[in-house]
Amino acid sequence: MIEIRAMAADDIVRVIDLERQTLEAPHWDRAVYENFSAEANEPGAVRRAAWVATETDELVGFAAVQLILDVCDLESIFVDESRRGQGVGRALFEAAKAWTKDHRAGRMQLEVRSGNLAAIRFYEQAGLRREGIRPGYYRAPDEDAVLMGLDF
Secondary structure, eight states: OOEEEEOOGGGHHHHHHHHHTOTTSOOOOHHHHHHHSGGGOOSSSEEEEEEEEEETTEEEEEEEEEEETTEEEEEEEEEOGGGTTTTHHHHHHHHHHHHHHHTTOSEEEEEEETTOHHHHHHHHHTTOEEEEEEEEEETTTTEEEEEEEEEO
8 A cells, every 4th residue: 555655864765766767757966855855844935845655665656846935836756667557646746735735825836848748647637737838948858848837
């Protein structure tokens, strides 16, 4: 059974290991992940939160958000390739959405690679709308970003 919980500092090494296996993941350095851990999440103008999905102590997914004023950016969500299509991404997204609403954000938004059609469909099914294109946003490979958003 999949468990979704706040990411702790002890999870970071496993998150990075999983992220390195996922082409679409952001490939942040450890310091960025540390800023999203539950221990680092302090009240302030910018709030961050992250969740991990685990099954029998195996880390199978991750999601992170950043809230500035009343706009929440879904910074990253990725799932182990062998677990895709099993509801893990949906559970992580719902945790992020609930946190966003709990913190009284009026909006959630994100960028997604234009070639990642599965992710675009996933976000559309979750209620986000396509709102524009950011040309040349991604590197390695170079690709446009599709801007998507959801108003609460």
